[in-house]
Amino acid sequence: MKRVGILGLPRSGKSTLFEILMRGAGASSGAAAGREQVGMVRVPDTRVDRLSALYQPKKTTYAQIQFVDTVAAGQANPRVAAKGPDLFSSVRTCDAVLAVVRDFESAAEPAPRGVDPARDLRDLDAELVVNDLAIVENRLEKLGKELRVGKRQNEREHALLERCRGLLEAERPLRAESFPPDEEKTLRGFQLLTLKPLLVVVNRGEGRAHEPPETGRNALAVALRGDLEREIVSLPAEEREAFRVELGVPEDGLTLVIRAAYRLLGLISFFTVGPDEVRAWTVRDGDRAVDAAGEIHSDLAKGFIRAEVVPWDRLLECGGQAAAREQALLRLEGREYRVQDGDCLEIRFNK
Numbered sequence: 001m002k003r004v005g006i007l008g009l010p011r012s013g014k015s016t017l018f019e020i021l022m023r024g025a026g027a028s029s030g031a032a033a034g035r036e037q038v039g040m041v042r043v044p045d046t047r048v049d050r051l052s053a054l055y056q057p058k059k060t061t062y063a064q065i066q067f068v069d070t071v072a073a074g075q076a077n078p079r080v081a082a083k084g085p086d087l088f089s090s091v092r093t094c095d096a097v098l099a100v101v102r103d104f105e106s107a108a109e110p111a112p113r114g115v116d117p118a119r120d121l122r123d124l125d126a127e128l129v130v131n132d133l134a135i136v137e138n139r140l141e142k143l144g145k146e147l148r149v150g151k152r153q154n155e156r157e158h159a160l161l162e163r164c165r166g167l168l169e170a171e172r173p174l175r176a177e178s179f180p181p182d183e184e185k186t187l188r189g190f191q192l193l194t195l196k197p198l199l200v201v202v203n204r205g206e207g208r209a210h211e212p213p214e215t216g217r218n219a220l221a222v223a224l225r226g227d228l229e230r231e232i233v234s235l236p237a238e239e240r241e242a243f244r245v246e247l248g249v250p251e252d253g254l255t256l257v258i259r260a261a262y263r264l265l266g267l268i269s270f271f272t273v274g275p276d277e278v279r280a281w282t283v284r285d286g287d288r289a290v291d292a293a294g295e296i297h298s299d300l301a302k303g304f305i306r307a308e309v310v311p312w313d314r315l316l317e318c319g320g321q322a323a324a325r326e327q328a329l330l331r332l333e334g335r336e337y338r339v340q341d342g343d344c345l346e347i348r349f350n351k
Contacts, residue, residue: 001040002282003066004199004261005091007128008100009120011109013203013226017100017253018069020226023233024254036090037069043262043269044255045280047312047342051271052278054316061279063269065258068094088131092191096265097198098257099124101213104205104227117202118213125173128193133168135190136161157186168194175218197264201257222260229253268341271312272296273321283339290335293347303350307333312342321346 008014018037025041042062052060068090091097101117101124113119143158160183167177173194179187187195198219202212203226212221228247232240244252262268266285270292271278281295289309294301308321310330315321321344324330339345 001064001066002096002261002265002267003068003094004096004098005068005070005088005094006098006100007070007088007091007124009102009124011111012100012102012120013104014100015069016226016230017098017201017203017224017257018067020224020229020233020253021067021257023230024252026237036071038066038090039069040064040066041254041258043258043280043282044252045269047269048271048278048280050316051273051312051344054320055273055275055278057273057275057278059277059279061277063280063282065261067098088128088193091193094196096261097128097193097196098261099198099200100203101200103202103210103223105207106205115210117210121200121213125194126171129168129171129173132174132192132194133165135192136165136168139190140165160186164192173198173216176216199257199260199264218264220260220264222256224253224256225249226253268339270339270341270343270345272346273315273344285341287339288335289333289337289339289345289347292339292345293349296347299351300347300349304335305348305350307335307337308346308348309333309337310344311340312344315344 006014006018018039021041022039025039042064045062048060048062070088070091099121101120102111102115103117105111105115140158140161143154143161146154147158164174164187167174174187174192175195175198198215200213200215200219200221202209202221202223204223205225205227209223212223215221228249229252232243232247232249233253235243240252244250267282268285269280269282271280273279281292283292283295289307290301290304293304293307308330309332310321310324314329315324318324318327318329321330
């Protein structure tokens with residue numbers, strides 16, 4: 001299950017977004033964990049709904065994603081991140097960072113410096129850069145002591161972190177850089193914030209909208225009318241769609257954010273179906289059939305023989321796996337088969 005950490009400057013609407021996600025998922029609030037709120041939501045997917053209607057299973061299981069609402073940024077000196085309490089500790093364990101930037105006027109919550117989402121994103125990124133720089137410098141200090149006494153085993157790590165320090169001192173987030181797989185593995189151990197993919201949610205109001213901020217590599221931006229969306233999700237679920245149509249809001253906030261997060265992280269869904277359970281699973285785009293088998297259970301990957309594969313829409317058209325097999329729509333694929341978004345898989349394996 002993927003985790004997304006929500007960050008934002010004060011008065012950006014960060015907590016409003018978290019409320020929208022929770023209510024959109026049918027939860028009033030997330031579980032509190034210290035300064036953070038943690039909410040686990042199911043991933044909306046009409047394909048699961050339609051497959052469940054076909055099979056009428058005992059159980060229907062959607063994919064899940066976790067959101068972590070953190071303390072607002074800009075409230076502490078990031079230079080002490082490596083020496084004192086880390087306000088971003090929960091975000092460091094997340095797979096992606098979601099940055100909320102303000103693009104609305106409000107008499108009740110005035111913006112002291114005016115509304116400028118691009119500036120706010122730069123300010124937030126700058127704080128993350130300085131936090132990462134503190135961690136890199138702290139590690140370099142320890143490695144430097146080792147090198148001075150002749151311990152050379154971490155020379156490559158030292159060189160890598162020196163390069164990262166140069167980039168961070170130049171105010172360049174690490175997500176914009178390319179690192180070989182071995183260097184990526186080393187850097188992942190430090191849980192650096194600017195190395196994580198960045199999803200920017202522009203929280204817009206009713207007035208004139210600014211141009212979306214430029215995001216760069218491993219980042220993307222989407223826009224959401226936060227106050228309006230909060231008003232919609234406060235309605236009974238059965239009334240929301242009609243209200244959206246009336247207001248010209250094509251997509252609910254929860255689906256918008258999750259779809260963007262999946263795209264940013266390069267995720268796709270495959271399904272297992274049957275009378276006992278219809279279930280959605282999440283893998284990376286490019287993962288193989290044996291990887292998908294391991295997502296279901298490690299024993300399936302170890303004993304993998306073949307995968308029976310049929311696209312979800314073709315399965316619906318013919319009415320089930322038996323008919324798909326009769327119509328030669330069901331294929332047998334090996335362990336190296338690249339799973340496609342929407343595949344229905346049944347794994348054959350040695351027990």
